[in-house]
Amino acid sequence: xxxxxxxxxxxxxxxxxxxxxxxxxxxxxxxxxxxxxxxxxxxxxxxxxxxxxxxxxxxxxxxxxxxxxxxxxxxxxxxxxxxxxxxxxxxxxxxxxxxxxxxxxxxxxxxxxxxxxxxxxxxxxxxxxxxxxxxxxxxxxxxxxxxxxxxxxxxxxxxxxxxxxxxxxxxxxxxxxxxxxxxxxxxxxxxxxxxxxxxxxxxxxxxxxxxxxxxxxxxxxxxxxxxxxxxxxxxxxxxxxxxxxxxxxxxxxxxxxxxxxxxxxxxxxxxxxxxxxxxxxxxxxxxxxxxxxxxxxxxxxxxxxxxxxxxxxxxxxxxxxxxxxxxxxxxxxxxxxxxxxxxxxxxxxxxxxxxxxxxxxxxxxxxxxxxxxxxxxxxxxxxxxxxxxxxxxxxxxxxxxxxxxxxxxxxxxxxxxxxxxxxxxxxxxxxxxxxxxxxxxxxxxxxxxxxxxxxxxxxxxxxxxxxxxxxxxxxxxxxxxxxxxxxxxxx
Amino acid sequence: xxxxxxxxxxxxxxxxxxxxxxxxxxxxxxxxxxxxxxxxxxxxxxxxxxxxxxxxxxxxxxxxxxxxxxxxxxxxxxxxxxxxxxxxxxxxxxxxxxxxxxxxxxxxxxxxxxxxxxxxxxxxxxxxxxxxxxxxxxxx
Numbered sequence: 001x002x003x004x005x006x007x008x009x010x011x012x013x014x015x016x017x018x019x020x021x022x023x024x025x026x027x028x029x030x031x032x033x034x035x036x037x038x039x040x041x042x043x044x045x046x047x048x049x050x051x052x053x054x055x056x057x058x059x060x061x062x063x064x065x066x067x068x069x070x071x072x073x074x075x076x077x078x079x080x081x082x083x084x085x086x087x088x089x090x091x092x093x094x095x096x097x098x099x100x101x102x103x104x105x106x107x108x109x110x111x112x113x114x115x116x117x118x119x120x121x122x123x124x125x126x127x128x129x130x131x132x133x134x135x136x137x138x139x140x141x142x143x144x145x146x147x148x149x150x151x152x153x154x155x156x157x158x159x160x161x162x163x164x165x166x167x168x169x170x171x172x173x174x175x176x177x178x179x180x181x182x183x184x185x186x187x188x189x190x191x192x193x194x195x196x197x198x199x200x201x202x203x204x205x206x207x208x209x210x211x212x213x214x215x216x217x218x219x220x221x222x223x224x225x226x227x228x229x230x231x232x233x234x235x236x237x238x239x240x241x242x243x244x245x246x247x248x249x250x251x252x253x254x255x256x257x258x259x260x261x262x263x264x265x266x267x268x269x270x271x272x273x274x275x276x277x278x279x280x281x282x283x284x285x286x287x288x289x290x291x292x293x294x295x296x297x298x299x300x301x302x303x304x305x306x307x308x309x310x311x312x313x314x315x316x317x318x319x320x321x322x323x324x325x326x327x328x329x330x331x332x333x334x335x336x337x338x339x340x341x342x343x344x345x346x347x348x349x350x351x352x353x354x355x356x357x358x359x360x361x362x363x364x365x366x367x368x369x370x371x372x373x374x375x376x377x378x379x380x381x382x383x384x385x386x387x388x389x390x391x392x393x394x395x396x397x398x399x400x401x402x403x404x405x406x407x408x409x410x411x412x413x414x415x416x417x418x419x420x421x422x423x424x425x426x427x428x429x430x431x432x433x434x435x436x437x438x439x440x441x442x443x444x445x446x447x448x449x450x451x452x453x454x455x456x457x458x459x460x461x462x463x464x465x466x467x468x469x470x471x472x473x474x475x476x477x478x479x480x481x482x483x484x485x486x487x488x489x490x491x
Numbered sequence: 492x493x494x495x496x497x498x499x500x501x502x503x504x505x506x507x508x509x510x511x512x513x514x515x516x517x518x519x520x521x522x523x524x525x526x527x528x529x530x531x532x533x534x535x536x537x538x539x540x541x542x543x544x545x546x547x548x549x550x551x552x553x554x555x556x557x558x559x560x561x562x563x564x565x566x567x568x569x570x571x572x573x574x575x576x577x578x579x580x581x582x583x584x585x586x587x588x589x590x591x592x593x594x595x596x597x598x599x600x601x602x603x604x605x606x607x608x609x610x611x612x613x614x615x616x617x618x619x620x621x622x623x624x625x626x627x628x629x630x631x
Contacts, residue, residue, distance in 0.1 A: 141521055143598060143631060189588065192596040217592055238591060 052110035061472035069490040075483020088133025094152030106474040113151040114181035133274035145169035153198035154485035158231030165198040187233040199249035204386040215244035237295035251314035257290040263305030264331035307331040312379035315387040378431035389413035419466040426452035521630035527581035537613035574616035575602035600628040
């Protein structure tokens, strides 16, 4: 079986040896037809529990010499210890990838987030806990949500602090230089172990908002966090929700916080987090609009049942609250498709997540829906231009409808036009980010994983000319696992 | 847990004026490098237990960071049902801390290891004491 360490050593020895790594050859050149996702799945179960040492990437093309900073990404990575396997994509331990960029050079290193869970399981050389979607008898004491916190979903810079985030427990602070774990973030004593979503949103004034979904704790409530520009707590408020729908991310406008209580409802029928959710197609989803001034619910607007992980931009325009989302018809993606042994992993098609705009009237409660035909996820935009209608950059699926995107897709503000760059069917396209060079030049960065050529890396695009393809690339001659979310910092 | 007696590092407690041959030995397990003080109550009255009235007896066990277990024995008990509850005070504020959801943020436990879904009732936690009775409480 391929181990990351042996693979890394092989890659450092020579590029030619990569092609000869037996396990890699098994993944890529097997004589038996296998689906793309099955190959990815095999790669997922081949990850070592060791960190990845720094290595320099090869930059090609017109790599900007004044692009200085660090790109960070987080994702579920460790799915196997010994003969034990995790069953759901949610259940891999988080690994932080850091790409340091300066003077035209790019170095990469990665470290697992050293959560209590990771440390105990690493010492025990086995998984000790059930997962969000993995049945297993707990072999160690579970005292609170952070006992099983994998910190595997995102990394974001709040003030000068870097938070690795999950969603059902605390953020974990990461040293941005070494990627070492500094410890759990407790914003206030009474907020210890509270859910803190992986998607905090920066306000136009530099302050931060986040929420925690309390549904899994048996209460149809959410907690709203308001943090200052340094990432310190200003205030928090528990708010009542219509019921216990799954919520992964949210949006912020000039006046409001917008939560989407999806029709994927929490039940108490299982000991597993994922199994407790049931999509209730006949029930509504609800936008819950919270006034930022006093953190009270201003309006609840019902819409037909849907499922959403991620939000794009949001703003107020002509008396309406405009919210962009990647919308699924139901929650099959989480409840079924993200199981690593699902039919999807054998090549069946997943449901699309169409980029969709809702225009909500806070006064009347009416809504308008504009749905594009673009099947995209991980929407990102220029967060320095909060509350403006603007182009969204996404990871999209044009032809291959498995779990993984294979294109960079930019969609204009009213969803009427789009550009895309198709990597082809052998490559996974990850979450893009709108970044800036030291001189203020805007670029779109996108990390990718090319299974055919056994490489990964970063591509840079001109934001207005996505279809022209990357203007520069930093090539990492090793495969890494597809991740979830990240951030870029010029510091 | 009110009116706690300050008895540190206690291993045995004798408190009854009447002498009985019965005892209850409680072993607390599951400390994970958690220095602090374990506040432990023994009740023999269900109403007192439910209403937070003073227990029959209480102790404070000083726990160091190397300890994984603690043991205390109550002697000279009359035969009958007893319920034990405890929390481990790590920050020394003499309260069982909880977050805004009311979920404890410090370790706790009940006899019979009851209380998986909220505080254990007297009936769920009760242990019948006869002769030399032992019970183990795993910290939650």
